[in-house]
Amino acid sequence: MVKDQEFLKSKASYCLDLAKKMGATDASVTVGHSISETVNFRNKSLEASDRSDGLALSIDTYLGKSRSSISSSNLQDENIKTLIEKCFETTKITPEDEFNSLPDKNLLAKQIGSLNLYDETRFENDKKIKYLKDLEESASTDNQIINTESSFTENKSNFILANSDGFCDGYKTSSFTTSCVTVAKDENSMERDYEFSSKRHLSDIKQAIDLGNKAAKQTIRKLSPKKIGSDKISIIFDKRISKGMLSAFASAISASAIARGTSFLKDKIDQQVFANSINVIDKPDIIKGMGSQNFDSEGVNSNTLQLIENGILKNYLVDTYNGKKLNLKSNGRSGGTTNLYFEKGNISYEDLIKKNSRSLYITETIGHGSNLVTGDYSVGATGFLVEDGEFKYPVNEITIAGNFKDMFKNITLANDLEFEYSVNSPTMMIEGMTVAGK
Amino acid sequence: MSNFFNKSDLTRQDADKLVSETLNNCDDGELYLEESKSESILLDDNKIKSSNYSSDLGFGFRAISNEVVAYSYSNEISKDSLKNSSENLKSTLKSIKGIYNHEIPKSNKKFYKDINPIEQKTLDSKLEVLNKVNDFLRKKDGSVKQVTASFAGEQKSIEIIRSGGEALTDVRPLIRFNVSVMLEKNGRKETGVYGIGGRQSYDDYLKNDNWKNVCEEAFRIASVNLESKPAPAGEMKVVLGPGWPAILIHEAIGHGLEGDFNRKKTSAFHDLMGEKVANEGVTIVDDGTIDNRRGSLTIDDEGTPTERTVLIENGILKNFMQDRHNARLMNTRSTGSGRRENYRHIVLPRMRNTMMLSGNQTQDEMIKSVDKGIFAVSFGGGQVDITSGKFVFNCTEAYEINNGKIGSPIKGATLIGDGPSILKEVSMVGNDMMLDPGIGTCGKAGQGVPVGVAQPSILIDKMTVGGTKL
Numbered sequence: 001m002v003k004d005q006e007f008l009k010s011k012a013s014y015c016l017d018l019a020k021k022m023g024a025t026d027a028s029v030t031v032g033h034s035i036s037e038t039v040n041f042r043n044k045s046l047e048a049s050d051r052s053d054g055l056a057l058s059i060d061t062y063l064g065k066s067r068s069s070i071s072s073s074n075l076q077d078e079n080i081k082t083l084i085e086k087c088f089e090t091t092k093i094t095p096e097d098e099f100n101s102l103p104d105k106n107l108l109a110k111q112i113g114s115l116n117l118y119d120e121t122r123f124e125n126d127k128k129i130k131y132l133k134d135l136e137e138s139a140s141t142d143n144q145i146i147n148t149e150s151s152f153t154e155n156k157s158n159f160i161l162a163n164s165d166g167f168c169d170g171y172k173t174s175s176f177t178t179s180c181v182t183v184a185k186d187e188n189s190m191e192r193d194y195e196f197s198s199k200r201h202l203s204d205i206k207q208a209i210d211l212g213n214k215a216a217k218q219t220i221r222k223l224s225p226k227k228i229g230s231d232k233i234s235i236i237f238d239k240r241i242s243k244g245m246l247s248a249f250a251s252a253i254s255a256s257a258i259a260r261g262t263s264f265l266k267d268k269i270d271q272q273v274f275a276n277s278i279n280v281i282d283k284p285d286i287i288k289g290m291g292s293q294n295f296d297s298e299g300v301n302s303n304t305l306q307l308i309e310n311g312i313l314k315n316y317l318v319d320t321y322n323g324k325k326l327n328l329k330s331n332g333r334s335g336g337t338t339n340l341y342f343e344k345g346n347i348s349y350e351d352l353i354k355k356n357s358r359s360l361y362i363t364e365t366i367g368h369g370s371n372l373v374t375g376d377y378s379v380g381a382t383g384f385l386v387e388d389g390e391f392k393y394p395v396n397e398i399t400i401a402g403n404f405k406d407m408f409k410n411i412t413l414a415n416d417l418e419f420e421y422s423v424n425s426p427t428m429m430i431e432g433m434t435v436a437g438k
Numbered sequence: 439m440s441n442f443f444n445k446s447d448l449t450r451q452d453a454d455k456l457v458s459e460t461l462n463n464c465d466d467g468e469l470y471l472e473e474s475k476s477e478s479i480l481l482d483d484n485k486i487k488s489s490n491y492s493s494d495l496g497f498g499f500r501a502i503s504n505e506v507v508a509y510s511y512s513n514e515i516s517k518d519s520l521k522n523s524s525e526n527l528k529s530t531l532k533s534i535k536g537i538y539n540h541e542i543p544k545s546n547k548k549f550y551k552d553i554n555p556i557e558q559k560t561l562d563s564k565l566e567v568l569n570k571v572n573d574f575l576r577k578k579d580g581s582v583k584q585v586t587a588s589f590a591g592e593q594k595s596i597e598i599i600r601s602g603g604e605a606l607t608d609v610r611p612l613i614r615f616n617v618s619v620m621l622e623k624n625g626r627k628e629t630g631v632y633g634i635g636g637r638q639s640y641d642d643y644l645k646n647d648n649w650k651n652v653c654e655e656a657f658r659i660a661s662v663n664l665e666s667k668p669a670p671a672g673e674m675k676v677v678l679g680p681g682w683p684a685i686l687i688h689e690a691i692g693h694g695l696e697g698d699f700n701r702k703k704t705s706a707f708h709d710l711m712g713e714k715v716a717n718e719g720v721t722i723v724d725d726g727t728i729d730n731r732r733g734s735l736t737i738d739d740e741g742t743p744t745e746r747t748v749l750i751e752n753g754i755l756k757n758f759m760q761d762r763h764n765a766r767l768m769n770t771r772s773t774g775s776g777r778r779e780n781y782r783h784i785v786l787p788r789m790r791n792t793m794m795l796s797g798n799q800t801q802d803e804m805i806k807s808v809d810k811g812i813f814a815v816s817f818g819g820g821q822v823d824i825t826s827g828k829f830v831f832n833c834t835e836a837y838e839i840n841n842g843k844i845g846s847p848i849k850g851a852t853l854i855g856d857g858p859s860i861l862k863e864v865s866m867v868g869n870d871m872m873l874d875p876g877i878g879t880c881g882k883a884g885q886g887v888p889v890g891v892a893q894p895s896i897l898i899d900k901m902t903v904g905g906t907k908l
Contacts, residue, residue, distance in 0.1 A: 025688040042702070049530040051523070052782060055513055072493040073513035076445070083493065090489055093562055097485045110708035125530070147704050171503065183704050183825050190706060225826075230672040230908055260483050260584055262629070264621055352723070366821045367830035369852040373627050378852040380667075380821070380830035380902045396441075397828050398850045399904025401671065434906040436671035436854075 001300050003033040003055070005382065008160040008170065011057070011075055016164055018081060021063050022088045026062035026102050028298070030076070030164035031055075038153040043191040044140065045278050045294030047149070049125060061087050065096040075350060099324040107330055108167050109295035109302075116288050118156075118172040119201040128152040131208045132136065139182050140213030144223065145216050146190075147183040152176075154202075172185075176291070180215040186223045191394075193363075194218035198421065200288045221384075222406045223408040228385060228437045234359040236352065236386065237402055238312040241362050242342075242428035243421065246280065247409075248404065250337045251425075252331050252372045253307065253315075255322030263406060264375035265313065274408045276346065280308035282317075284338035287355070291339040300320035302332025305337045307340075311409075341424040346414030350428050352391035352414045362400065375404040381435075395437075440473040440595040442497075446515045451518065454603040459779040460501060460524040460616045461601035461836045463495050464607045465536030465881070467501040467527075467601040468740065471515070472781040477556045479721055481568035482547035483584065489561070498781040501527040501535035509784050532869040537729055538601050538637035539766070545743035549727055549734045549766055550637035552609045553591040557638045564589050567649055575619055575653050581664075582657070583627070586622035589613070589838045591640065594780075598741040605739035611637050612888060614877065615649065617656045620630035623664050630660030631834070634878040635793035657692045659816060659835050669851035669905025670838065675811030676853065676898045677839065682816060687722060688792050688880065689820035690857040694748050694755075695724075696882075697775070697787040699824050706858045707755065707829035715860030716753040723748050725761055726790035732876040733791035737774070739784055744774035749792075750861070761787040779885035789880060791890035797867025801895040806842040812903055813844055814853070827857040830904075852904040860898065867897030 008031045019027035030397035031054050040048040057080070058071040068090040070083045136148045144404030153176070162172035179196035195215040197206035237245070251263075257263035265273060274280070283294050284302040296302050298320055307317050318326070353361070363381040369379040385392045407430050414427040443450050453469060455471075461467045472495070486595055496513035501518065508530035510523035571587040591613045598606045614635035621628055632655040634643050678686060699705035706816045707715070716722075726735045726744025735744045740762050748756050760768070761776030777788040803815060813836060820831030830852050837843040871894040880889040 012685070042505075045529075045652050046506050048509065048784070049526075050508075050784065051510040051526050053512045053514075054782065068489040068491075070490065071492065074493060074495045078445075079493070083491070086491060090491065094489050095486050096477075097487075147702055149702075190704075190825050192704070192823065202646070227902075232908065261622075262584055262627075338508075358455075366823060367818045367832055367852045367854075368821070368830070369830075369850070371850055373629050376849055378832070378850065378906075380828060380852055380854040380904070381826070382823075382826075396826060397854055397856055397902060398670075399830070399854050399902060401669075401851065401906045403906075425860050434671050434908060436639060436902050436904045438673055438902075 002156040002158045002172065004037050004157065004415045005160065005170065008033065008158060011170065012160045012162040013169065014077065015059055015080060015084060016162055018084050019059065019088065020164060022084065023063070024061040024088055025064055026089070026164045027060060028102060029057070029059045030159060030161050031057050032157060032159035034155065034157040036153055036155040037125065038151055039128040039132060040151045041136055042149045043147060044133065044136045044387065046129060058343050059084060059087060061091050062100065063091045065098055065100045066091050066094045067100045068094050076385055094265050094304045099321050101164050101324070102165055102332055103300045103320045105165050108302045109169065109299060111171060112294045115285060115292045115294065119174045119294055121202045123154050123176065123202055135180055135208035137210040138180055139208040139216045140178055142216055142220055143172055144184045144186060144220050145182050146185045148180065150178070150180040152178045161299050163299060168345035171294060174200055176205050178205060178210055178211065182215045182219045184219040184223055184381040185254055188224040191219055191222040198290060200290065201211050201322060204288070213422055221412045222382065225396040227397045228395050228435065230436045230438065232354045232432065233435055234429055236359055237428040237430070238361065238363045239425060241365055241425055242425040243423040245428065246340050246342065246423050247291045248423055249280070250317065250340060251315055255316050255318040255326055255328065255338065257372060258316050259325040260374050261323045264372060268313050272311050273312060274308050274311040275411050276311045278308055278411060278413070279306065281343060281344040283336045286339045286419065289339045291337065293338050298414055300330045300334065302338060305331060339422055341417065342416035343428060344415045344426050347412065347414055349414045349416045351387065352412065352427060355429065357388055359386045360395065361391065375411065377402050377407065399434050400435055400438040406432060440588070442471040442473070442515055442597060448515060448517045448520060450856060453503035453599060456520055457599050458601045458603065460527055461538055463535050463537060464501045464503045464531060465766065466539055469636045470498045470739065470781055471597045471722045472594065474592060474594040474780065475554065475556060476588045478586045478588065479564055479568065481572055482586045484572060486565060486568065488709055494712060494780065496781040498525060499523040500784065501531055503531050503534040503766060506531060506534055507784060511782050540602055542600065542741055543743055547743065547788040548736050550611060550730050553611050553639055555611045555613045555639045556593060567644060571617055571649055571653055572843060574650065575657060578657060580617060581621040581623045583622045586618040588616045589640065598640045606737055608737050613638065613640055613643065615643060615652065616653050619659045621664055626664055628660050630656040630658065630663065632656040632659065633875060633877040635732060636730050636732045662835055666847040666849045668907045669848040670903055670907050672906045673900050673902050675808045676901045676903070677808060677811065677813045678869060678896050678898065679815040679830050680870045680893060680895050682874040682891065682893035683814060684792065684874065685817055685820045685831055685878065685895055687794050688789060688889070688891050689822040689831060690855060690860050691722060692789045692792045692859050693822050693824055694827065695759055697758045697760040697768065699855050700758050701764045701768050705824050710755050712831065713755055715755045715858060716750055718753050719867040720750060720753050720861055720864055722750040722793065723791045724789050725796065727789055730872070731791050731890045732878060732888045733789065735790060739778045740772065740776040742772045742774040742776060744790060747773040759787045759789065761785050777887050779887055783885045786882060786885065788882065788887055789889050792890065793892035794893045794894065796869050796871040798869050799866045801868055801870060802894060804868065804897040805844060806896065807840060808839045809841055811839045812848065813839050820858060828854060829857050832856045846903065854902045854904060863899045863901070864896050865899050866875050866897035870894045
């Protein structure tokens with residue numbers, strides 16, 4: 001069983017009291033406990049089981065405007081004492097930073113409603129095994145599939161965040177995650193693809209058979225890929241890739257990147273950064289949402305934020321420290337976005353695919369080719385050549401490149417948005433990018 | 439050396455007994471105990487932005503029978519906790535029986551000193567170096583708009599207890615010093631990053647004001663990039679500089695030669711053992727035994743002494759990298775490549791220091807031989823799809839080559855290639871093999887471990903450069 005609120009609260013207040021006693025002017029502490037159980041399958045039989053049970057503690061101590069932090073997994077009182085002493089000694093010799101402080105008291109979350117983020121259902125390993133058997137059975141029906149690997153993880157977590165201004169709250173969360181990776185082979189090639197499902201509640205997890213089928217189908221269609229010639233061509237990003245554009249955008253508007261001047265979106269508030277039709281929203285209070293939260297990692301209340309409105313940048317993602325630097329109030333985004341999404345567009349998936357006589361449909365990218373200082377983007381890609389709305393053949397060993405500043409302004413979104421993950425996007429088309437191939 | 443039993447109700451004898459009893463009917467497994475102390479100090483935006491100290495303690499208990507691995511970890515070292523884990527392992531493996539393999543090779547060699555780098559240098563003196571870095575760079579040039587510098591240090595003590603009571607221990611120091619600088623000129627911004635590190639004390643790296651060299655290098659890379667033009671797009675010849683660009687070897691070849699992917703036949707290399715996979719001049723080794731290197735290990739995380747494993751010799755595929763589990767299932771021996779990020783993770787076969795050895799040509803000859811291509815000197819990260827063999831890496835410093843001469847710098851671009859065929863495109867191997875500066879971390883299955891790479895300059899006849907200029 002995951003430790004209860006009382007246990008975590010008692011550890012948190014022990015830490016705060018001790019820090020105060022030693023002379024810290026302020027302190028904040030997070031105590032968490034998490035239990036995970038994973039079962040792995042390979043080629044329709046059990047491959048591994050993994051159980052993890054972990055406590056974690058992190059403390060920030062302040063002496064005026066000096067701050068330092070410690071973290072540990074050892075929650076014995078004696079060890080905590082040694083660590084807090086060390087932390088406070090370090091704080092004393094750490095130079096002051098005028099922007100260091102606990103969050104403003106009036107911004108702290110007060111009333112905390114239930115977002116239904118915890119499902120206490122136990123899904124015993126035997127049941128996980130049954131689920132994975134069904135999944136791999138359905139993933140292996142085609143004889144081109146030569147390897148299947150799948151896993152099911154059940155996680156239960158609890159935490160308390162407390163600070164010396166009297167904030168003390170936390171809540172339990174759960175997640176159930178299952179994934180399937182399949183390898184297919186034909187005379188020309190060997191390819192891999194995947195499918196997964198991750199939910200707060202067990203009953204929302206995709207059916208094993210559907211997941212297995214989908215993984216296999218997505219893998220088989222990649223067989224015997226071709227390399228295409230270098231070209232400027234319109235690119236359609238599958239949903240699982242288009243959401244990555246949102247993640248890059250979110251990193252570029254974090255108050256930390258803005259305050260340091262290392263973002264291509266610095267000083268762009270109230271300016272057009274996306275096409276007119278684009279709206280981007282970050283909504284923390286979606287019931288059962290994978291990214292939902294009652295408050296951010298500093299205890300600050302977080303409300304829904306419209307980040308992009310009709311293409312115009314409206315908000316950064318602000319935490320306390322960088323907010324003070326930028327003269328902005330924290331908007332509860334210490335720790336980043338919550339449930340981030342593009343509002344759906346007004347063209348159907350089918351029409352988007354047909355929009356150009358020739359386009360490239362991307363299902364996977366590899367590499368870390370996003371430069372958030374300059375906006376330059378260049379990654380390896382895998383996908384399909386689409387002609388007149390039809391998938392012609394799989395394509396690989398190519399790269400796609402552009403600059404976010406131009407790419408964002410040339411986005412067209414389909415109307416197929418679904419809320420599956422913590423970052424969600426409809427299928428996306430971007431015009432004007434360069435493909436490098438043969 | 440940590441004593442894992444002095445603050446617990448669990449005695450050494452209890453642990454030995456429980457380990458033997460749990461693993462009695464298994465093929466392999468061990469109790470892995472780990473204590474780590476780590477520190478990170480970050481200067482950013484003219485200030486000490488954070489100083490963090492962390493201590494971590496825990497165990498991972500593993501039992502293996504046939505192809506099934508059962509694993510359980512906890513950060514509470516106690517009788518109850520270990521018993522719970524034991525029950526958990528037994529329940530997974532209840533219907534599978536094995537015969538425990540007691541054999542484990544021994545060695546007295548050590549590849550780093552038993553030190554705690556964090557304690558060897560006072561916090562004050564570390565803060566002083568970071569502040570000097572900041573002042574030095576900001577005074578150096580008016581275009582310097584942002585400086586980030588950091589120290590990270592760690593000491594990790596491990597003990598491996600095997601069935602029958604055999605115990606193996608190791609103490610591993612690791613440090614890293616990193617500088618990132620952003621320049622702004624005529625409205626353009628570019629960054630340059632450089633770092634050094636390994637399994638030594640901070641002072642071994644910072645003597646003779648060596649931090650200045652790190653600053654100069656980060657500044658030089660950023661300055662070059664301020665002048666960069668859009669990179670070309672398409673297939674062309676690529677000359678790679680020596681040292682860190684060997685992450686190409688790591689991504690393109692290294693991962694595909696890890697035992698697990700080959701046992702599962704999901705690697706593009708699984709049926710190529712003994713075959714010619716590279717041009718004659720190409721020899722690649724994975725070496726865990728180089729003194730004080732970031733990827734070196736005295737013993738791996740299963741207790742096997744590390745070694746210098748020849749992967750490809752004169753173009754012929756010779757060995758895969760193995761941990762005990764995959765080695766047993768493939769009827770071979772462990773190469774001392776069983777690694778894990780920490781006690782929370784299972785062991786996987788991983789790289790250590792992956793190196794392409796020197797040939798006898800010069801970088802000059804390579805450049806001169808290229809009509810149109812690029813010269814890539816430094817890289818960010820890379821990634822590979824093991825199954826299709828396709829891999830990428832990102833240039834952070836590169837130039838165009840025209841008619842045998844190095845031309846303008848080009849913007850960061852991704853290079854993409856095919857692992858099994860890329861070594862056949864290596865047509866010249868330089869005489870200038872160099873180790874990387876000690877900054878690599880390899881990610882696999884969600885686990886990051888420190889690694890090293892090395893290579894001489896090489897000429898690749900055909901690779902796709904992912905620029906924007908057609």
